[in-house]
Amino acid sequence: DTVPSFLRRVDADLLNTPGIGKPLPPDVAPLKFSSWMGGDRDGNPNVTPSVTLQVSLESRLAASRLVLESLNQLKHEVSV
Helix, strand or coil, X not given: CHHHHHHHHHHHHHXXXXXXXXXXXXXXXXXXXXXXXXXXXXXXCCCCHHHHHHHHHHHHHHHHHHHHHHHHHHHHHHCC
């Protein structure tokens, strides 16, 4: 909910800013998500390539679960 709310606020601010007066273009991505989890490989002996791989896989699984949860919620909202 935070990101859509933030983007709506940016959109409204741009629309109401003198000299701009236009909404955020749909092809613009003002936010980029990234993570350092498993990437602290600048001398930390505990972060090995296998740790980085494991963290990457766990992050993908967590993201997949969130997407599935959202799809299930949407299914219940639109089903008749």
